[in-house]
Amino acid sequence: MKKFYITCAIPYVNSVPHVGHALEFVQGDTIARYHRLLGQETLLLCGGDENALKNVQAAEKANIPVQQFIDENNIKFFELTKQLGCQFDVWQKGSDTDHHFKASQKLWELCDKAGDIYKKSYEGLYCVGCETFYTKDELNENGECFEHLGKKLINVSEENYFFHLKKYQNKILEKISSGELSIIPEKRKNEVIAFLERGLEDISISRSNERARNWGVPVPNDPTQRMYVWFDALNIYQSGVGFGWDEEMYKKWWPADAHVVGKGITRFHAVYWPAFLLSAGLPLPKKIFVHEYFTVNGQKMSKTLGNVIDPVQLIEKYGADPLRYYFLAKFSPFNDGDFSEEEFKKVYNADLANGLGNLISRVAKLAENLTFPSNPTIKFISEINMSDKKTSTLYVQAFEQGRFDDVLKIVWGDIRVVDQYINDKQPWALHGTERETMLRVAVDAIRYISILLQPFMPNTAEKILEQFKGPIINVQPPLFPRLI
Secondary structure (H helix, E strand, O other): OOEEEEEEOOOEOOOOOOHHHHHHHHHHHHHHHHHHHOOOEEEEEEEEEOOOHHHHHHHHHHOOOHHHHHHHHHHHHHHHHHHOOOOOOEEEEOOOHHHHHHHHHHHHHHHHHOOOEEEEEEEEEEEOOOOEEEOHHHOOOOOOOOOOOOOOOEEEEEEEEEEOHHHHHHHHHHHHHHOOOEEEOHHHHHHHHHHHHOOOOOEEOEEEHHHHOOOOOEOOOOOOEEEOHHHHHHOHHHHOOOOOOOHHHHHHHOOOOEEEEEHHHHHHHHHHHHHHHHHHOOOOOOEEEEEOOEEEOOEEOOOOOOOOOOHHHHHHHHOHHHHHHHHHHOOOOOOOEEOOHHHHHHHHHHHHHHHHHHHHHHHHHHHOOOEOOOOOOOOOOHHHOOOHHHHHHHHHHHHHOOOHHHHHHHHHHHHHHHHHHHHHHOHHHOOHHHHHHHHHHHHHHHHHHHHHHOOOOHHHHHHHHHHHOOOEOOOOOOOOOOOO
């Protein structure tokens, strides 16, 4: 059986999750469910980026021991994935000394053996939010990084370890340009290529125990240093599938087939991470899927700006599947989009209550006194202008390109086709065999639509399949009661 290994970016656990985290969890889960639908053995991984300095600072501010602080916040992120209906197979903690520490120290030792790690003194501008150094020409006119507006960088001067990044500039450029390491969308690929062509500088991959507050993965053979967060955080993608502690598991799953990441961390995944792996002699991931952000009034959602939206409250009010639909259907993954609860409610009523939900209730009511053969192999019904080849091909093409919004346009187009078919045939005016034949066509179409919905709205798809599996179809309460 073909395998498919996909990861979501590892969130910092210095605070509770916001709706932007929910978006990425849902995107990753949707891709994983799609590959499970194709019959592939699939593994979806995420976890907690627990070794960042910002986590330590947040714990100190809260006056809570660091381990307790990150454990409590980590649980909130994992619980959110379950509330969203996501199925993560591995949730790897960065503070896991048994697996992650061993894996990260092994990666360090492999890079060191390749001659790519050296120690030197350094002074530079450091963004705690990004956990990285920036040069002045990479900042805005106020001396701020573009990811964390309003937060001044700090000047850091210390002796630490560096990685020979520029050594791998041409190799990475070659692999991205050839498509061996695929980056979608194209605009993000072009940005990475432009960044590489400007030339790379070696990067810091450790920090002193003093600045790290004695927190993080210890550097092998140097008790005075801890690994810089990106070196160990990116390695969660390997440590979670056995690297350094279960070779059989690692060989089964690595390399990753896809990393799902936000645009703000493209450089780390498309440049730094491949360089570490090339140095260590390990296979590169196959694809990096880069998505944009939710915005509020045109601004990136962030704790710093105070415009964070709590996804848990939204789930409790409206349910997980309606939110999943809104995330995936009404926002292109490749453009920023303003999140609005008012707009969500309009979409809910128009597409879910009046669209899908109304169709399900309508056909169930018309078919409730009839008997339908249970058919596990759903046929695509050409009689109502839904061609198996045409729709499935468009569906697959859009999905493979990450265009979730376009996939759902295709599915909702089929929903409208079935609605129109019912209007045209007027089953309420038909009798006997003619009525049964017409309704069997509609029931089979709904069964098929429910399969197409499985990656996007898993709970809804399961309810529809259960209701329409036959032989008896029972009327159920509306899937999506209208919002007032």
